[in-house]
Amino acid sequence: MQRRVFIRDSAFALVTMGLSPTFLRRTALGIELPLAAKGKVLICLFQRGAADALNVVVPHGDRAYYALRPAIAIAPPARAAGEAGAIDLDGFFGLHPALSPLKPLWDRGLLAPIHAVGSPSATRSHFDAQDYMESATPDNKGTGDGWLNRYLATSGTCEQCAPTPFRAVAMTPQTPRALQGRAPTVAMNSVADFTVRSGGTQAAQLEALYRTGSADLIHGTGSEMFEAVKMLRAANPQRYLPENGAAYPASQFGQRLLSIAQLIKAGVGLEVAFADIGGWDTHVNQGGATGQLAQRLSDFGASIAALVTDLGDRMKDVVILTMSEFGRMARQNGNGGTDHGHAGAMFAIGGSVRGHKVHGLWPGLAPEQLYEGRDLALTTDFRAVFAEVVTKHLGATKLDALFPGFTPAAMPGVLG
Numbered sequence: 001m002q003r004r005v006f007i008r009d010s011a012f013a014l015v016t017m018g019l020s021p022t023f024l025r026r027t028a029l030g031i032e033l034p035l036a037a038k039g040k041v042l043i044c045l046f047q048r049g050a051a052d053a054l055n056v057v058v059p060h061g062d063r064a065y066y067a068l069r070p071a072i073a074i075a076p077p078a079r080a081a082g083e084a085g086a087i088d089l090d091g092f093f094g095l096h097p098a099l100s101p102l103k104p105l106w107d108r109g110l111l112a113p114i115h116a117v118g119s120p121s122a123t124r125s126h127f128d129a130q131d132y133m134e135s136a137t138p139d140n141k142g143t144g145d146g147w148l149n150r151y152l153a154t155s156g157t158c159e160q161c162a163p164t165p166f167r168a169v170a171m172t173p174q175t176p177r178a179l180q181g182r183a184p185t186v187a188m189n190s191v192a193d194f195t196v197r198s199g200g201t202q203a204a205q206l207e208a209l210y211r212t213g214s215a216d217l218i219h220g221t222g223s224e225m226f227e228a229v230k231m232l233r234a235a236n237p238q239r240y241l242p243e244n245g246a247a248y249p250a251s252q253f254g255q256r257l258l259s260i261a262q263l264i265k266a267g268v269g270l271e272v273a274f275a276d277i278g279g280w281d282t283h284v285n286q287g288g289a290t291g292q293l294a295q296r297l298s299d300f301g302a303s304i305a306a307l308v309t310d311l312g313d314r315m316k317d318v319v320i321l322t323m324s325e326f327g328r329m330a331r332q333n334g335n336g337g338t339d340h341g342h343a344g345a346m347f348a349i350g351g352s353v354r355g356h357k358v359h360g361l362w363p364g365l366a367p368e369q370l371y372e373g374r375d376l377a378l379t380t381d382f383r384a385v386f387a388e389v390v391t392k393h394l395g396a397t398k399l400d401a402l403f404p405g406f407t408p409a410a411m412p413g414v415l416g
Contacts, residue, residue: 039317040394041264043273043307044148044178046134047300047324049280050126052338053345053376054330054365055293056099057113057358060085061092064365068331072288072338084289089113093358097289098297101305102347109355110308110315112414114346116360117380118326122372124340126281129325134177136383136403147402148272149181151390154401164269166231171256171275179274191259192237231268246310253277254303261310264318271394280324286337308349316351319393319415321385327376330365342375346385348414352393359414384408388415 058074059065066073077094078085086094087103093113095102105111121138123129132138136147145153152168168185170176179185188194240262248254256275263270279296286293304322308315327344343363363369363377371377383406390396392415399407 041270041273041318042389042394043260043275043318043320045304045320045322046130046176046178046274046276047280047322048126048130048276048278049282049324050129050326050328050340051280051296051324051344052282052286052293053115053324053327053343055286055288056096056297057089057115057345058086058094058096059092059115059362059365060088060094062362062365064367068365070332071336072286072332074288090358092362096294096297098294099301101301105305105308105349106356110349110351110353112348112353112355112357112359114348114359114380114385114412114414116343116363116376116378117346117385118343118378118382120378120381122342124326126325126340131177133323133325133382136386137405140405143404145181146176146178147386148178148274149183149185150402151394151396152179152183152185152272153181154396154398164231166263166268166270168272169260169263169270169274171259171273176274176276179272188259190237190255191232191240191262194232231266234266234268237262242306242310244309244312246306248306248310249299249302251299251303253299254306257303257307258310261307264311264314282328283333283337283339284335286332304347304349315349319348319350319352319389321349321389322347323382329374330370330376331374342371343378344376346382348385348389350393352415354414354416359412380412381406381408384410384412385414388412392416 054065054069055072055074060074060076074094074096075085077088084097087097087100088094089106093115095106102111119129119132119138121129121132123132123139128141131141134146135143137143148168165184166186168179168183170179170185170187171190172187173189175185175187240258242248242258242261248258253275260273260275263273277296277300282293285291304320307320311318323346324344326340326342328338328341330341333339361379363379365376367373369377383403387399387403387408388411390402391399396402
């Protein structure tokens with residue numbers, strides 16, 4: 001096989017394994033790989049479909065909540081064994097009962113919910129709202145890159161770091177909007193799929209070419225790809241065993257979080273990880289303590305709890321940030337569900353968060369307090385949360401480059 005033909009075909013093979021075409025293009029052009037932070041990791045988890053914040057972080061202390069949702073409200077915290085009420089957090093807010101795996105994180109001070117948070121855009125379009133959140137430029141459809149990629153690409157965001165092709169990894173079939181841009185990123189379905197599919201004849205041939213080929217442009221491309229494959233092999237996914245008794249759900253989301261844990265422990269220089277989970281568009285038969293939303297939350301909570309348990313002491317250097325494009329209407333609809341709303345809720349989880357507190361200014365649910373007379377009002381711009389995380393956790397300093405046109409009046413205080 002001719003070398004140029006082989007490397008070209010190998011590049012396409014790696015694309016099928018999930019290696020971002022942007023990564024391949026930049027290595028082929030001889031552009032230096034980005035730098036990875038030493039130890040600090042941000043994991044972003046996107047709930048696609050608009051998660052119902054009012055039934056996720058339940059304002060059981062607001063009487064108007066129960067008037068708005070006679071059939072799907074989560075009951076106040078249970079006063080007797082077996083009752084499926086909200087899991088009380090602070091006497092006013094509680095977690096949906098399906099999120100019981102997250103309660104120990106609250107008790108340990110690792111969990112910080114943020115309520116009435118979201119985008120100032122009034123759009124109720126999933127597509128537009130997700131684009132605005134991932135680009136971090138509400139109501140601006142002309143932004144070409146995502147906020148996470150701008151962080152990666154901005155000079156000076158990371159000092160004295162070691163180069164690695166795995167600084168930013170999305171556990172998704174394609175590169176998500178938040179990671180699109182000029183900085184190289186990797187997208188893959190799982191560590192196991194990547195390494196297993198790279199372990200055949202082509203990988204062996206690529207290794208031989210890497211070791212014996214001349215140092216030309218094509219060799220340079222093969223060299224970077226080979227190093228990427230070699231680093232992933234070191235994770236040894238076939239023999240990976242979660243630690244500390246962690247039990248990941250067999251769901252796609254659970255297994256993707258398992259892969260993120262593998263990458264963190266493998267020491268490949270991971271700094272930013274991304275995964276998403278769909279199924280939050282609950283217009284019909286949403287349910288209360290049980291039902292459609294409860295099933296989604298059960299997977300969501302159990303998967304995150306397994307990741308935190310698995311990482312153990314490593315959580316001191318990890319922040320998990322959850323988000324959804326907007327919340328849902330405060331009043332239930334005629335189909336036992338909720339329609340598109342405005343403000344939502346986020347979770348920040350990690351050793352550096354100011355846990356054991358629900359953050360954000362609560363606007364209330366009385367008729368005169370609702371946004372446009374129907375939705376939970378916005379009191380915290382999601383960009384303020386993003387800005388605090390990248391500055392306090394990752395050490396970014398150039399917020400004007402990361403969040404164009406936006407300067408937070410104050411940090412929300414989610415991180416210590």
